[in-house]
């Protein structure tokens with residue numbers, strides 16, 4: 173086992189597994205680009221050594237007057253070819269590199285989001301460690317496999333160049349060759365250490381970066397703009413954002429300084445060795461120990477080895493740094509589903525008898541208090557259930573469990589007698605229609621906003637019928653492009669056009685809520701309809717109208733309706749009152765009123781609010 177870097181394994185075996193995975197991913201994404209890039213790297217490795225030797229041979233021949241015109245022309249032609257190759261090669265390499273990066277980025281992103289799609293529950297998305305890991309994985313996943321390929325090829329290229337130049341140096345001076353070689357060892361060690369420190373620093377600052385992004389989005393969002401301005405909190409959030417940036421920058425700066433000191437030291441060492449070697453060579457040449465061509469070959473060899481080591485080390489450290497972060501990508505893509513799904517799930521049949529909640533205890537994590545305690549309830553098929561209770565009583569939690577976004581810690585939820593845990597969550601959800609309290613407002617067209625309720629069977633007539641039923645059809649039909657109007661202030665309808673008419677429109681809060689309802693209505697062939705505060709944003713008249721429609725819609729269907737307006741739920745076949753995670757009362761409206769308990773008190777309180785005050789003296 174290796175040690176850990178914010179959960180990233182740093183042992184040799186883990187490193188080997190990461191390299192193998194990265195190389196396989198790169199190969200699958202663009203094998204021809206890798207082969208092409210590898211060939212160019214090979215050429216790039218031998219060209220400088222060849223050019224140095226051609227120069228030496230030409231100079232020696234000219235000074236010694238021992239060469240004919242044809243041979244000299246060949247040498248000159250060789251040098252010209254080397255020059256041309258050196259001029260064109262980097263551009264070709266860059267093109268192939270970028271193409272490979274694009275292909276790898278696409279594959280890696282697709283795999284990452286396919287992995288997040290496998291997470292059928294919500295718990296991981298509420299876990300900050302997972303979110304930090306996901307942010308780092310997004311960055312590292314697309315670039316690491318490419319960096320590993322480039323790193324491996326850079327090692328091959330560097331090794332060929334170094335061997336070529338060291339061989340040349342060896343022919344001139346063994347000691348100089350050894351000194352240049354030894355100088356490369358601390359460079360490599362120091363760079364790898366810097367790379368590890370940088371990866372650890374990035375893990376430390378990732379929560380700050382996420383908070384900074386949160387503040388940035390808030391300061392630039394339309395939703396937040398009103399409240400921030402009214403409360404005068406813009407400055408407050410700007411200060412918080414700046415503080416996060418300063419703290420992250422301080423850590424980056426510390427790392428950059430460390431980098432600066434180490435790199436400068438290593439650079440000075442290399443320059444010292446090169447300078448000393450050159451001085452020695454000049455004196456040796458003056459004493460007649462070298463030919464005229466030996467000097468440029470020696471200079472080119474020292475510089476060539478140092479450049480090759482530097483670029484090899486730079487590619488290697490980048491690959492090493494990315495590999496450390498790549499662990500986050502691997503952890504996410506290799507992680508199994510967050511909610512256990514049996515190898516052979518039981519089919520989810522159409523609901524015939526009902527849903528039984530049997531002795532359910534649930535909390536969001538062991539650190540959280542119980543949100544549901546010993547819940548026992550039956551939702552009979554074809555009946556409507558109204559869930560009521562104070563804020564935080566556990567109503568929304570219960571419907572999230574019905575959709576199996578979480579599993580109960582104790583007890584079970586049975587769908588016609590089958591435990592939800594024995595079913596495939598996707599199949600279960602295909603039988604459920606829902607409007608959640610925090611429904612989505614998609615930056616898409618009006619038709620898409622509704623059509624997403626049933627992507628498998630999207631039909632404009634059904635979309636319009638759902639909009640009519642939710643009472644939003646007239647508003648949508650009156651939009652500049654009708655149902656095709658983009659409902660967004662983020663995106664322009666036609667990218668690149670500033671024309672006001674092309675800018676998307678935004679609906680009112682109540683209209684958005686009707687859109688969410690229409691989306692749920694599109695799923696009207698489902699067995700269970702869940703409505704969590706479906707009318708909280710509507711005016712009194714609209715609320716009455718929607719609830720009348722909902723009543724018609726719910727008749728004979730299995731539904732669970734949550735509402736704080738008790739008049740809206742009073743007609744439910746069964747009313748369930750929750751208090752601090754427990755069911756304290758259940759029964760029909762008349763029954764509960766007769767009992768005079770919590771429900772009766774709340775209902776009377778609300779009803780009184782709508783009665784004219786009798787004791788107000790007439791004017």
Ligand SMILES: Nc1ncnc2c1ncn2[C@@H]1O[C@H](COP(=O)(O)OP(=O)(O)OP(=O)(O)O)[C@@H](O)[C@H]1O
Nearest residue numbers: 298536540543561562563564565566567568569570
């Ligand atoms: N994602 C979460 N993580 C941790 N605790 C949560 C989470 N969601 C809800 N809770 C807690 O669980 C308890 C029940 O919350 P729930 O949202 O189910 O209440 P509710 O009855 O729907 O309230 P409201 O009427 O305000 O919508 C509350 O104490 C709440 O703080």
